[in-house]
Each structure stands twice: as structure tokens, then as C-alpha cells.
Amino acid sequence: MINRRRFIATGTSGLLLGGCDRLNNSAQFRGVLRSAEKLTMASQRLISPRDALAREFRESDISPIFRSNGTRVPGTDEYAQHAAEQFANWRLQVDGLVTHPLSIPLRALRTLPHKTQITRHDCVEGWSAIGKWHGVQLWRILQHAGLSTRAKYIVFHCADRFGDKNYYESIDLVDAFHPQTLIAWGLNGHLLPIPNGAPLRLRVERQLGYKQAKYIQRIEAVASLAGIQGGKGGYWEDNVDYEWYAGI
Amino acid sequence: MDDAPVIDEPIDAEPPAPPPSGIAYRHRLPTRLWHWLNALTVFIMLMSGLMIFNAHPHLYWGQYGANFDHPWLSFHGRPIPGWATIPSTYNLAAARRWHLAFAWLLSVPLILFLVTSFLNRHAQRDLAPTGEEVKPSHIWHDIREHAQLRFPTGDAALRYNILQKLSYVGVIFVLLPLMVLTGLAMSPAMDAAWPWLLDLFGGRQSARSIHFICAGLLLAFILVHLTMVLLAGPVNEIGSMITGRFRVPPSVGEEA
Numbered sequence: 471m472i473n474r475r476r477f478i479a480t481g482t483s484g485l486l487l488g489g490c491d492r493l494n495n496s497a498q499f500r501g502v503l504r505s506a507e508k509l510t511m512a513s514q515r516l517i518s519p520r521d522a523l524a525r526e527f528r529e530s531d532i533s534p535i536f537r538s539n540g541t542r543v544p545g546t547d548e549y550a551q552h553a554a555e556q557f558a559n560w561r562l563q564v565d566g567l568v569t570h571p572l573s574i575p576l577r578a579l580r581t582l583p584h585k586t587q588i589t590r591h592d593c594v595e596g597w598s599a600i601g602k603w604h605g606v607q608l609w610r611i612l613q614h615a616g617l618s619t620r621a622k623y624i625v626f627h628c629a630d631r632f633g634d635k636n637y638y639e640s641i642d643l644v645d646a647f648h649p650q651t652l653i654a655w656g657l658n659g660h661l662l663p664i665p666n667g668a669p670l671r672l673r674v675e676r677q678l679g680y681k682q683a684k685y686i687q688r689i690e691a692v693a694s695l696a697g698i699q700g701g702k703g704g705y706w707e708d709n710v711d712y713e714w715y716a717g718i
Numbered sequence: 719m720d721d722a723p724v725i726d727e728p729i730d731a732e733p734p735a736p737p738p739s740g741i742a743y744r745h746r747l748p749t750r751l752w753h754w755l756n757a758l759t760v761f762i763m764l765m766s767g768l769m770i771f772n773a774h775p776h777l778y779w780g781q782y783g784a785n786f787d788h789p790w791l792s793f794h795g796r797p798i799p800g801w802a803t804i805p806s807t808y809n810l811a812a813a814r815r816w817h818l819a820f821a822w823l824l825s826v827p828l829i830l831f832l833v834t835s836f837l838n839r840h841a842q843r844d845l846a847p848t849g850e851e852v853k854p855s856h857i858w859h860d861i862r863e864h865a866q867l868r869f870p871t872g873d874a875a876l877r878y879n880i881l882q883k884l885s886y887v888g889v890i891f892v893l894l895p896l897m898v899l900t901g902l903a904m905s906p907a908m909d910a911a912w913p914w915l916l917d918l919f920g921g922r923q924s925a926r927s928i929h930f931i932c933a934g935l936l937l938a939f940i941l942v943h944l945t946m947v948l949l950a951g952p953v954n955e956i957g958s959m960i961t962g963r964f965r966v967p968p969s970v971g972e973e974a
Contacts, residue, residue, distance in 0.1 A: 506819035518911035596774035597784035612730030
């Protein structure tokens with residue numbers, strides 16, 4: 471009986487500790503775990519009205535300091551030049567599967583009708599910060615450009631680099647046309663600070679922080695994410711295996 | 719369920735009373751399946767959850783909370799050691815894959831079990847405390863019996879005692895649903911779909927704190943539960959959760 475007890479005890483801890491690491495190294499098992507991402511996305515989309523809004527907060531709910539994370543200053547000479555010019559020559563390219571590719575000067579973008587929203591930013595690590603964002607709804611930009619019916623994803627190419635790779639992110643059209651999805655140029659009543667993504671960043675309010683691409687230079691409409699960098703739709707998705715759908 | 723054969727009824731339902739020292743059918747199949755699925759799932763959820771906690775080991779109350787705000791609980795570095803996390807070395811992405819996949823195995827069977835146990839009256843018949851049992855004198859008596867490691871024998875061993883009922887009801891109907899709901903309240907997409915989640919818990923960071931506290935209570939339950947199984951006779955107890963059949967301890971009178 472002692473043996474049986476010991477067998478159960480060592481079996482259990484061995485299975486839990488060694489076994490989980492071994493399973494985690496198995497590509498097949500990771501594939502099984504990864505299928506939960508599709509299940510979660512399908513379920514959340516099923517129960518969410520397409521335009522279900524993220525909670526908008528009051529001025530008094532705003533975090534005293536909005537924490538920045540990831541890149542705090544893009545380290546390229548090109549970006550340093552733009553920052554020195556206060557982004558006067560920054561342009562937003564819009565191309566890919568669109569009928570009218572655009573190259574919008576930052577100044578022109580800031581004169582487009584804009585939306586202000588006080589929303590919560592949720593980092594994948596667990597913390598949250600609330601800020602007031604000012605920006606152009608992405609659907610307006612896509613409408614100007616004339617999105618092709620073949621487009622399925624919107625890709626955001628960024629100026630910050632991790633090693634030899636450029637940061638990028640992508641969302642599907644449900645989120646791209648959501649009324650709270652902004653190309654934001656302001657935070658808490660000021661132009662975006664550099665640590666928070668100056669001069670332009672994405673707000674996609676029903677997903678986690680790493681989807682909120684900063685330092686956006688180019689928006690590309692594509693039919694598939696396969697040909698872009700690692701093919702998984704984002705820097706962290708390609709390199710660390712974060713979920714592409716970050717709704718949870 | 720009413721026309722099920724007698725063997726499928728929990729023995730404490732009504733007479734026919736079992737022979738006092740015989741073999742009694744104690745746990746029905748849904749209970750046994752759910753128990754062993756949870757035995758695996760809850761450990762994976764706790765250990766992958768502790769890895770996720772390592773990514774930002776600070777807890778706050780309210781809608782927001784980050785490094786410049788005021789946590790009510792805060793650790794330096796990565797406080798949870800590798801032997802307690804999945805995976806055993808720091809990897810937030812992998813821990814999230816485990817946690818958010820096994821969350822389905824925790825929440826869907828939980829809902830099924832809650833519905834089933836009301837429909838087959840397991841909840842009302844076996845788990846709900848009776849008026850007599852919740853009297854302070856009765857509870858105090860049971861605490862004293864437990865403290866002296868005197869466990870029920872004969873007929874009484876076939877019913878859950880009040881301390882068991884309170885802890886099972888607490889885990890099944892309070893802690894586990896809270897784990898799932900506070901987990902959902904941390905999802906930005908769920909907060910848009912079901913904004914009442916934020917109001918229920920007073921904000922995403924409050925929900926995260928409650929999630930952590932409930933995980934701690936669940937761990938405490940597991941430790942007490944395993945201790946009680948060992949003290950009450952692990953072979954009979956574990957065996958009955960596998961086969962459903964429980965060897966009834968002879969009542970004191972007969973033994974003497």
C-alpha cells in the first residue's frame with residue numbers, strides 16, 4: 471500500500487512537472503493548445519455584437535501616469551531625424567489591396583474628423599492603464615483608400631525595430647471597422663509622447679496591449695498574413711508565440 | 719432520473735438503507751468524471767496561472783493598475799519558483815496557451831455539472847445543508863469530531879457531514895464560478911460583450927485580485943481535501959471516487 475501511495479505521489483508530481491515541460495516542447499501538443507485560440511475567438515465573436523463597445527471611462531478614472539512598455543524610443547537614425555523635426559515630414563502610407571493608395575502627411579491626418587475616447591489599455595502581463603486617446607477612426611482612412619473586397623486583414627508596419635526585425639501587427643476587418651479603432655495621434659490632451667508611440671499608434675480596444683502598434687508608418691491591406699515576416703501576423707506572434715487573437 | 723435503477727441512486731437518497739458495513743454506491747458517474755477531470759485541470763490552471771502572475775506580480779483594486787499605481791500585494795522579480803509553474807522556466811506566451819486552453823476544460827464541464835446536479839437533485843439532496851445541520855451547536859460538534867480525527871461510521875459515513883457540505887458548496891457554487899467570471903472580466907473582448915462583468919467586480923484589476931485570492935482559497939481547499947482523504951482511508955476514498963463504490967466503515971457499536 472505504501473508503494474502504491476508512493477507510486478501515485480511520484481507519478482502525479484512527475485507527470486505535472488516534467489510532463490508539462492515535455493508536452494510544451496512537443497509541436498503537436500502546442501498545436502492542440504493553439505486550437506483553443508480559434509475556439510476563444512469564435513466564441514467571443516459569437517456572443518459579441520460586431521460593434522460592442524469597450525467601456526469608456528470618466529476623466530477621473532484616468533491613470534495618473536500612463537505606463538509605456540516595449541519600445542520607448544525607436545533606435546533608428548531615421549526616427550531620430552523625424553523626432554528632431556517634430557514629425558513634420560512623417561507620412562502615413564496606405565497601400566496593398568486598396569483602389570487609391572494614399573500617402574497622408576501627419577498634419578493632414580490631424581485635420582481629419584477625430585474621435586476622443588477614454589479607454590483601458592490591458593497589457594498581456596496583467597497590468598492596466600486608462601488614458602484618453604485622440605485619433606482618426608481607421609474605417610475613415612480605409613474608406614478614403616477604397617478597400618478591395620479581397621482584403622481580409624489590415625497590417626500595421628512600424629518604425630521600431632527589435633534586433634533586425636521591424637515591429638508590426640495586424641487585425642481583421644471586424645476590428646478594423648469597429649467605431650473605437652483609431653489611428654491615434656494624441657494622449658490625455660497632448661500629442662502622443664514618444665514612449666507611447668509618437669506620432670501615430672493603433673487603438674484596437676477589444677484586444678491586449680501588444681496589438682496596439684506604435685510608431686505606425688504604413689497600413690497595408692492584405693488577403694493573407696502568410697507572406698509578411700514570420701507569417702503569424704505580428705512581431706510577438708512570430709517570435710514568442712503570443713496569440714494573434716488577443717481578445718483575452 | 720426517477721426511473722433509474724436503484725444502483726444509480728446515491729445511497730443517502732432514501733431507504734432502502736444499506737447494510738451498515740456493506741459496500742454502498744456513493745458517487746455517480748458525472749461526479750466521478752468531473753472530479754478526475756478537475757484533478758488534472760485545476761493543477762494545470764493553478765500552475766500556468768502562477769507563471770502568468772510572474773509576469774506582473776503586483777495586484778491592485780479598481781479599474782486600472784500598473785507600475786506607478788499602488789498595489790495591495792507586490793513582489794520583486796519573479797516570485798513563483800519553477801517547480802510550481804507551467805512551464806517551469808519563464809514563458810508568458812506558453813503559460814497563456816496552457817491557461818486559456820485548459821480554461822475551457824474547467825468552465826464548460828463546470829456549467830454541465832452545475833446543471834446536471836440540479837436536475838438530478840444531487841445539489842438539493844446531497845450538498846445542500848439541512849436546517850438542523852447549520853445550527854451552530856451542530857457545526858461546533860462536527861468541528862470537534864474532526865479535530866479529534868473521529869470520522870463518521872455506519873449510516874453517517876454515507877452522508878456528507880456539514881463541514882464537507884460547506885466546503886463542497888463553497889468550491890462548486892462560489893469559488894469555481896468566481897474563478898471563471900473573474901477570468902472573463904480580465905478579457906478586453908468580454909468586457910465589451912458583457913460590460914456587467916466590470917460592474918460586478920469593480921474593475922478589471924479588482925477582478926484580477928479576486929481571481930488570485932480565489933486561486934489561493936482553491937489551493938487551500940485542495941490541501942485540506944487531500945489531507946482528509948489520507949486520514950479517512952485513502953484506498954477506500956480514492957477507490958470510491960473511481961468505481962463509485964464505498965466500503966461503509968462499521969458503526970462503533972458493532973465494532974466493539
